Ligand code: SF4
Ligand code: SF4
Ligand code: FES
């Protein structure tokens with residue numbers, strides 16, 4: 376792992392922003408197609424893009440599909456996430472694209488004057504709503520845990536299959552991402568200066584330290600959970616298309 | 630320049646406390662070529678120097694050898710030669726580095742370009758004028774407690790304060806920050822080093838001052854777009870963005886950008902959540 380990390384550091388500075396643009400664009404296009412055009416269910420499996428399922432009110436215009444009523448939550452969560460902010464400010468806005476002096480000279484190539492920079496003081500001050508997306512995302516995560524458990528109950532009864540493992544892996548990674556959030560870290564203890572002065576302080580501090588440890592890997596959780604979302608949805612599409620069958624590892628009863 | 634602490638930044642490979650003595654030079658039979666910026670605030674250019682390479686030598690050794698033998702008027706600032714005082718900050722191949730902590734061998738096969746820090750006015754050659762930082766520092770509300778020191782404090786309440794205390798004030802984070810370096814917001818933006826300091830003050834269990842308003846307005850916390858270059862260059866590995874800036878942004882958000890908190894304060898009728906105590 377550290378070998379990969381040090382090799383990554385040796386690459387030219389533009390590799391990282393380009394890779395981010397590529398991955399986020401592919402993910403964006405894929406998920407848009409998935410929710411706009413196809414259904415998200417196969418037997419006991421529900422695509423993570425399709426949960427929780429909400430009924431689509433009749434007055435909605437035709438291009439709106441059910442998952443769109445929910446997906447703005449995880450989308451907003453990621454779009455205002457401190458880590459993804461770094462990633463897109465660098466990769467899409469080139470503000471700055473990387474830290475090297477050479478790269479910094481290319482900062483916001485379209486801006487006519489460098490002093491016009493406002494950072495997160497103008498439009499991007501809106502990113503401060505991040506905590507509200509966190510609150511909503513916790514509810515979505517709860518639904519996805521429910522979906523993961525539901526995959527254990529197939530047409531032939533209780534069983535553990537490759538698909539179930541994938542659904543569980545996905546929700547574990549999504550939970551790690553959600554609960555390593557900086558706003559969550561603030562909420563559980565970052566907002567306190569003195570744990571010994573408050574009721575339940577010791578528990579607060581322990582939770583804070585645990586979340587801090589998770590938080591140190593927040594960028595990794597952000598990417599792993601993005602890939603697991605993708606993998607889970609693709610697996611479901613392959614099942615739907617009949618290209619693969621879900622391999623049952625253990626089957627109980629029946 | 631340090632804030633006084635006993636922490637060891639480690640990784641110091643320099644053997645000498647003064648320019649490498651003559652009889653040591655040339656032992657490896659190889660040479661090192663350095664292109665060093667010579668000039669001042671008006672401008673200047675790189676000048677190439679070649680010196681015998683001594684195994685384990687740091688860039689500061691090389692610069693001092695050049696100063697001793699080839700360019701007596703070459704200006705460079707240094708002090709401890711132990712990665713502790715934060716004086717020898719400069720830019721090597723476009724990246725801020727402590728000259729005394731960076732080995733020449735790291736650049737095996739690459740050209741070595743040594744420049745002064747670019748976010749501040751250059752005085753001469755490798756020395757830039759960092760005094761702006763001291764002005765910013767003075768403007769930050771100092772530690773204030775109504776209790777008399779020494780305080781009784783518990784480990785669990787101060788464990789978060791060790792990290793910001795490691796700062797050696799090398800100002801390399803200030804140098805690499807695009808808000809200062811590229812956008813020249815020196816008048817409106819305090820810079821990462823002073824967010825580290827503010828975090829220490831704000832999270833201190835005994836401090837009673839409220840700096841969130843200053844952080845938002847005078848210190849321009851919102852200019853930081855958390856792109857983490859400061860964290861990448863910190864020689865004592867302070868996770869500046871994750872552990873200082875973002876926690877402060879969260880506190881500023883609670884105070885100024887959270888509608889529910891705002892409403893609650895209106896109902897309860899007190900002005901501010903203040904110190905998080
Ligand atoms: S994270 Fe903020 S303070 Fe640090 S270098 Fe980037 S913009 Fe500057
Ligand atoms: S925070 Fe790190 S990089 Fe910035 S001045 Fe302190 S030691 Fe130097
Ligand atoms: S989810 Fe990334 S910081 Fe909140």
Ligand code: FES
Pocket residue numbers: 706707708709710711712713714715716717718727728729730
């Ligand atoms: S000379 Fe003191 S840090 Fe390099």
